Amino acid sequence: MSSLASSFLTKELVNQGDGSYHPKTQNGLISVKDLPKLMTPSGIELSNDLHEYIDYFLGSYHGGRNESYLYGVVKGEFYDYDLPGAYPTAMAMLDYPD
């Protein structure tokens, strides 16, 4: 199922867009999506300043936060807040990087 979703979204976002999904390749060799290659001695040297700013984006990725605001036995009503459609709504607000 994941690969089906991946292949559909790749077609619609990467292939069918205006080609701006991934930022331009540096020196025709290294792009943002080639992370394993980028974080090597030759990758860093050949990527101009790409490796410098990619650190900040990798570091700031933390995944989702799920938290109980109170702990222990709860008697009576309690509320469980959830955001319906949070991921697609956030994705709809994205745009291609300049």
Place this chain on the structure above:
Amino acid sequence: MIGKMTGSDFLSKEGVNNLISSYTALKIQFEFPTSVRFPNLPVRLDFSSIIFPLTGETFCTGHEFVLAMKLGCKIEILGGVIIPFVERTQKPQKNRKKITMIEKREPLIEELHRKYLESLKTIPERTPKKSTSENYLFLKKQLENTGIDSSMKSEQEEYRTQFFTVVKSLLEERLKYPKGSYMNLLYKFIANAGIGQMARGLNQKKRYDTQTNSTKVMPSGELVSPLYAG
């Protein structure tokens, strides 16, 4: 690249709108007032634990920075990057192709759809709590509340990002089917999977591989990008 400066200087220089409509990542030192009960800035303790303390040093996105400033946090920026969204007026969308829905292209979806239609003949359809039109209006209102409609109009025509178009098409297609049905859940899954696919393989996590009966580092896909994931 962003040099060292205080959080308030950075906020007044860039403005909230620029920080939200861009890919921003910062390294900061921060201190929330003790009156803040739930600080929003994550700090890693080790490879598996993240806490949200009142003071610390961390990496964060532009959105997290704006929220922390609203909570009265004192921030010192140590470094960072801003990549703005593409200039909207430069990208007229007249020739953009209409999304072709997947059931017209993927045999697997056609098969699922056929099975779903067959199942309707034998099993009584589950009654959704809300009618499809009520659901649609609710979700449409949610999208409108994001402000995308009003903020993306150019002088000549209304702008739609490719992301917005894809999400909207998936939402509309999903709502053609009753809640809880195969197709409704499938479109919901595809829409939700997008963000996960953008972050796939970033943290080099290992997954069990049934073919080799061993664990392997999860490979990244075509959609992966640290910019979109953050």
